Amino acid sequence: MSKKTTVKTLNAISEKGLSLLTEDYQLDEQADNPEGIVLRSYNMHDMTFPSNLKAIARAGAGVNNIPLDRATEEGIVVFNTPGANANAVKELVLTSLMASSRQIFDGIMWVKTLADQGADVPKLVEQGKKQFVGKEISGKTLGVIGLGAIGARVANDAVELGMDVIGYDPFISIDMAWNLSRAVQRVLDIQEVFEKADYITMHIPLTDDTKEMFNKDTFKVMKDNVYILNFSRGELVHDDDMKQALEDGVVGKYITDFPNAKTLTMKHAIPIPHLGASSEESEENCAIMAVRQLMDYLETGNIKNSVNFPDAALPYRGHKRLTAFHKNIPNMVGQITSVLSNFNLNIADMTNRSYKEHAYTLIDLEGDINDADFMGLEDKLMTIDGMIMTRVIQ
Numbered sequence: 129m130s131k132k133t134t135v136k137t138l139n140a141i142s143e144k145g146l147s148l149l150t151e152d153y154q155l156d157e158q159a160d161n162p163e164g165i166v167l168r169s170y171n172m173h174d175m176t177f178p179s180n181l182k183a184i185a186r187a188g189a190g191v192n193n194i195p196l197d198r199a200t201e202e203g204i205v206v207f208n209t210p211g212a213n214a215n216a217v218k219e220l221v222l223t224s225l226m227a228s229s230r231q232i233f234d235g236i237m238w239v240k241t242l243a244d245q246g247a248d249v250p251k252l253v254e255q256g257k258k259q260f261v262g263k264e265i266s267g268k269t270l271g272v273i274g275l276g277a278i279g280a281r282v283a284n285d286a287v288e289l290g291m292d293v294i295g296y297d298p299f300i301s302i303d304m305a306w307n308l309s310r311a312v313q314r315v316l317d318i319q320e321v322f323e324k325a326d327y328i329t330m331h332i333p334l335t336d337d338t339k340e341m342f343n344k345d346t347f348k349v350m351k352d353n354v355y356i357l358n359f360s361r362g363e364l365v366h367d368d369d370m371k372q373a374l375e376d377g378v379v380g381k382y383i384t385d386f387p388n389a390k391t392l393t394m395k396h397a398i399p400i401p402h403l404g405a406s407s408e409e410s411e412e413n414c415a416i417m418a419v420r421q422l423m424d425y426l427e428t429g430n431i432k433n434s435v436n437f438p439d440a441a442l443p444y445r446g447h448k449r450l451t452a453f454h455k456n457i458p459n460m461v462g463q464i465t466s467v468l469s470n471f472n473l474n475i476a477d478m479t480n481r482s483y484k485e486h487a488y489t490l491i492d493l494e495g496d497i498n499d500a501d502f503m504g505l506e507d508k509l510m511t512i513d514g515m516i517m518t519r520v521i522q
């Protein structure tokens with residue numbers, strides 16, 4: 129790379145990750161036209177993408193804060209960092225599960241109200257503690273919805289804590305299925321989780337399909353006094369229905385990592401200020417993974433852990449490389465190679481990978497090629513019907 133590549137951050141990102149950017153990069157929080165963006169939960173939906181932008185790296189799991197369809201249409205790769213914050217979330221889920229079950233949060237709030245009682249505090253504590261008799265989780269049933277990086281860890285550790293665990297995930301990956309304890313009972317119908325669980329924890333992305341999947345119809349099926357833990361996204365729960373279910377005692381406690389004006393006033397809700405991924409280790413893991421993936425893409429065109437492009441890689445041997453992102457329709461590769469042969473360019477290696485309606489082609493070009501050999505190449509490639517983005521890496 130001759131000129132420095134600009135990377136902009138939209139949230140505070142761990143220095144452990146940002147320090148990986150070499151001297152070929154400049155980190156500029158004020159940049160108007162960066163090639164790369166690194167962010168956490170910053171909402172990009174109202175943002176126009178800068179014209180130079182090639183890649184967005186989400187240091188974390190959820191990508192509902194990024195307009196994915198628009199990024200795809202503009203040929204911008206979006207990465208996330210699968211699993212990098214899963215242990216942090218798992219630990220907070222299990223902490224909250226045990227602490228809420230033992231009424232710790234309510235107990236702490238109550239005991240603080242005794243601050244002006246002087247020498248009577250110990251006596252009042254002993255008299256008042258009966259209000260906070262809790263339940264042990266051992267022997268109870270935990271329902272886990274979504275058995276991905278977080279859900280599978282929660283399920284496995286809950287088994288170790290003596291819980292009966294039932295898990296629901298119709299799209300579970302082979303890796304996660306292998307990692308799941310055999311003691312976790314997988315069910316094919318989510319209703320079974322709703323009917324049987326004493327505690328339900330959700331670990332699924334927010335999508336059009338999952339939005340408000342916790343609502344009055346699903347609460348109706350659940351056991352009375354079920355505890356619901358939401359460390360995924362607030363919008364998975366219908367707030368007004370949750371408020372009613374808490375008031376009716378259908379839901380005993382609602383532990384949410386995504387408070388809003390409504391949940392903050394709900395009886396028996398336990399709001400946590402989105403701390404799931406906020407551990408030093410998780411912030412470092414996510415930042416390192418995000419920056420590495422971003423740099424690899426900007427420097428070589430290789431893609432790992434994208435949520436809108438296919439994974440694709442060729443070992444980078446210093447050849448001049450062409451990357452192309454296009455519709456996944458017949459004869460795209462044929463048309464690209466035909467343009468290359470018109471430019472007298474010879475292929476050393478290539479790969480073409482598809483993801484849903486799109487495909488990504490990486491081509492290494494052979495021989496001693498000058499800048500002049502590329503003159504007009506990208507413009508010509510962009511005239512192919514279905515071509516979205518091309519890039520020459522030299």
Ligand SMILES: NC(=O)c1ccc[n+]([C@@H]2O[C@H](COP(=O)([O-])OP(=O)(O)OC[C@H]3O[C@@H](n4cnc5c(N)ncnc54)[C@H](O)[C@@H]3O)[C@@H](O)[C@H]2O)c1
Pocket residue numbers: 188189190191210211213214217273274275276277278279296297298299300301304331332333334337338359360361385402403404405406
């Ligand atoms: N509170 C936090 O700080 C925090 C941190 C990380 C992730 N999250 C949230 O948690 C979610 C899960 O994270 P992850 O790292 O486990 O992601 P993941 O991609 O590893 O796992 C998600 C799982 O959900 C499953 N799934 C999708 N739709 C489903 C459905 N309708 N029913 C059941 N299962 C379904 C998928 O098959 C996948 O196995 C993220 O999307 C994000 O919204 C929150």
Ligand SMILES: O=C(O)[C@H](O)COP(=O)(O)O
Pocket residue numbers: 168169170187188189190191213402404405406
């Ligand atoms: O989806 C995620 O990874 C979490 O919600 C973490 O978000 P954060 O990086 O803003 O803490």
